[in-house]
Structures are given as structure tokens and as C-alpha cells.
Amino acid sequence: MTTNTSRMAPDDQPEMADASESAERPLAGRRIAITRPREQADALARRLEALGARVLLLPAIRIAPIEDTSPLDAAIARLGAYDWLVFTSVNGVRAFGDRLAATGRRWDDRGSAQVAAIGPATARALERAGVPVTLTPDEYVAEGILEGLGMVAGQRLLLARADIARRALAEGLRLRGAEVDEVAAYRTIPLPVAPELIAQAFSDQRVDAITFTSSSTALGLLQGLAAVGREPAEALRGVALAAIGPITAATLREHDLEPAIVAEEYTIPGLTTALVAYFSGRDASTDAASQGAM
Numbered sequence: 001m002t003t004n005t006s007r008m009a010p011d012d013q014p015e016m017a018d019a020s021e022s023a024e025r026p027l028a029g030r031r032i033a034i035t036r037p038r039e040q041a042d043a044l045a046r047r048l049e050a051l052g053a054r055v056l057l058l059p060a061i062r063i064a065p066i067e068d069t070s071p072l073d074a075a076i077a078r079l080g081a082y083d084w085l086v087f088t089s090v091n092g093v094r095a096f097g098d099r100l101a102a103t104g105r106r107w108d109d110r111g112s113a114q115v116a117a118i119g120p121a122t123a124r125a126l127e128r129a130g131v132p133v134t135l136t137p138d139e140y141v142a143e144g145i146l147e148g149l150g151m152v153a154g155q156r157l158l159l160a161r162a163d164i165a166r167r168a169l170a171e172g173l174r175l176r177g178a179e180v181d182e183v184a185a186y187r188t189i190p191l192p193v194a195p196e197l198i199a200q201a202f203s204d205q206r207v208d209a210i211t212f213t214s215s216s217t218a219l220g221l222l223q224g225l226a227a228v229g230r231e232p233a234e235a236l237r238g239v240a241l242a243a244i245g246p247i248t249a250a251t252l253r254e255h256d257l258e259p260a261i262v263a264e265e266y267t268i269p270g271l272t273t274a275l276v277a278y279f280s281g282r283d284a285s286t287d288a289a290s291q292g293a294m
Contacts, residue, residue: 025052035060035217060220080111095186142169153177193224215251
């Protein structure tokens with residue numbers, strides 16, 4: 001993917017889809033913004049473009065290495081002592097793998113520790129590294145992992161997470177009697193959306209929808225709006241805010257913004273399905289199978 005944040009020509013005019021195209025390209029003529037980091041936006045962008053959408057990249061966060069690796073390195077040094085390794089994002093898997101390599105260790109050093117992944121994308125990242133995944137919960141949130149792990153009293157778990165991740169999972173595990181080493185594997189830094197991109201998104205050819213794949217992406221956009229003196233409720237009027245799941249939706253509501261779209265499956269395919277359902281007026285559940293296979 002190119003480094004250009006816009007995947008639309010600035011002078012493009014909306015194109016109305018005819019009846020035949022609307023069936024195959026239900027997002028034709030729609031302008032949809034993605035707030036993921038530029039290097040992680042391609043999967044969603046490709047899906048949306050295949051369905052006819054014009055995509056604008058509004059990077060609202062960046063992923064960075066942790067500055068002090070000593071807690072993570074200490075956890076890696078005792079890797080074989082854990083009963084479970086728990087990963088809540090693809091970024092966590094990548095960062096953990098990088099530190100394994102930097103410290104001369106391998107995934108196999110986990111011994112008999114089982115591995116839990118918050119969702120299918122995280123599970124695939126682990127499997128690509130040769131790590132079998134024991135648990136992927138039915139609901140792709142921290143509470144789903146907690147429920148899936150069940151009785152963990154007396155067990156020792158390593159939770160590798162973002163520096164600003166919610167503490168709900170670690171707290172829930174401790175309440176169940178587990179010993180939890182909760183360590184930051186990487187940093188998620190809100191990145192106020194650049195003024196020129198704000199102008200592109202909210203010009204006369206404003207976007208139809210903005211996608212948010214984490215609470216941090218919502219905060220990055222809000223900071224970008226504040227930096228140019230735009231009041232969020234006014235700037236976002238008439239724009240469908242699309243949240244990947246209930247946690248991200250709750251963050252939007254905390255800032256008095258009501259998401260028009262909340263994916264039923266908390267994944268990129270699920271978010272795509274929800275966007276199609278919203279703009280075509282169909283029930284998302286009827287589209288899930290076909291969109292998930294794209």
C-alpha cells in the first residue's frame with residue numbers, strides 16, 4: 001500500500017451505483033474513512049474498496065515499542081513457569097515475538113503453557129509463529145477470554161497487552177484466584193488526525209462513515225478535531241460512526257457521540273458486514289456468512 005493517506009482522488013465526485021452494481025458493490029459511491037494506523041489499514045481498505053467504497057485514511061493512533069522492556073524481558077525469562085499466555089491483539093503477538101528474538105528466546109520456551117487469543121486475527125498471528133492456540137472465545141473481548149478460561153485458581157498467567165489496555169481481564173482473573181503477570185508489550189499512542197486530513201474528511205465532499213477499531217482511534221480523531229477548533233458533534237453530524245465492538249462504541253458515547261453502526265462480530269470482516277448492512281438496509285446477520293468469506 002502506498003504511504004498516501006488518501007485512497008480517493010481529491011476532485012472525485014460521488015458516483016451513484018446502478019441497480020446491478022449495487023448488488024455486487026453495495027458500498028459504491030460511499031466515502032468511508034479508516035482511523036487505524038496506516039500500516040494496519042490495508043486489510044479493511046481492500047475489503048471496502050472491493051465493495052465499491054472510496055477510502056480515506058485518517059490515522060488516529062500509532063503503535064510503538066515500549067520504552068522500558070525490563071518487565072517484559074523478566075516475564076520472558078520465566079516463560080516456562082506459566083500455565084497460560086494470553087494475547088489480546090495482533091500487535092501484542094508481534095511485540096512479544098520481537099522481544100523473544102531480542103532476548104535469544106523462542107516460543108517453544110513456553111513449555112507446557114497453553115495460549116489464549118482474544119479473536120481470530122490474534123489466533124492467526126500466533127499460528128503463523130508456530131504457536132497452537134488453545135482458546136479463542138466466542139465473544140472477542142476481554143470478558144470473553146475470562147469466561148473461556150473458567151476456573152483458574154492457583155494458576156499463573158502472563159497477560160501481554162498494550163500499555164493503555166483495560167484492566168478488566170487481569171482484575172477478573174485475580175478475583176478468580178489466578179496469579180497474573182500483566183506486562184505492557186507495546187505502546188498505543190493516540191495520534192491527532194492531521195489538519196489537512198480533517199479538511200479532506202469534512203469538506204463539501206465529506207465522508208459518509210468513519211470506522212473505529214479501538215477506543216484509541218476514537219480519541220485520536222477527537223484530538224484532531226479539537227486541534228483545529230472543530231466541535232465533534234457538529235463536525236460529525238450526518239456521518240455514520242462505525243465501531244468494531246461495544247467497548248469502542250462505549251468510548252464514543254462517553255464523548256456524547258452515538259455510533260450508528262456497532263459490529264456484531266468484533267472483527268474486520270464483522271465491521272465490513274455491519275457497514276454493508278447499514279448502507280443497504282439489510283440485517284447484518286443475513287450478510288455475515290458472505291462478507292466474512294471475502
